[in-house]
Amino acid sequence: MATFTHKLAAAMTIGVASALIAACGGGGSGETVEQQTHATGSPQSAQVQQPLSGSEQHGRDLFVSKCGSCHTLDAAGTTGQIGPNLGDIPRTQTEVLAAIERGGGQASKGAGGQTGSMPRNLVTGKDAQDVAKFVADSGPGAGN
Secondary structure (H helix, E strand, O other): OHHHHHHHHHHHHHHHHHHHHHHOOOOOOOOOOOOOEOOOOOEOOOOOOOOOOHHHHHHHHHHHHHHOOOOEEHHHOEEOOOOOOHHHOOOOHHHHHHHHHHOOOOOOOOHHHOOOOOOOOOOOHHHHHHHHHHHHHHOOOOOO
16 A cells, blocks of 8 residues: 555646646747846836827927027936926926916926016917926826
8 A cells, every 4th residue: 555655646747747837838849038127027018109189299399499598308218407397397288388478487496487488489379388288288287
């Protein structure tokens, strides 16, 4: 009886070991599957950027040429150091448009936001609307 028990135990051990090897990929094709992960080990999130519409591209181009020398905004690739970093300030399109019209801006240094050095109406009409939409859609919380 002892011999049968030893043979059964040995067979079970071999069976379990074979199952573990098969589950871990032993005896497979030997191909390694590559995965991209962050340093923390979690999978990278998808970062698909949608192309800009015509008016968004127009707003971006105007921002770069008229505003980017003073304002930093990552979405426009600008690094101005005079005015505030607009990528850090959540603003609606209406608030940005008002800042364009009055100059200075609420986020400028000074009392009530009226003492900034930004000139009034750097862009007007549809141009101002396109810039305001681009800035509002590029700031923190955009798309939420």
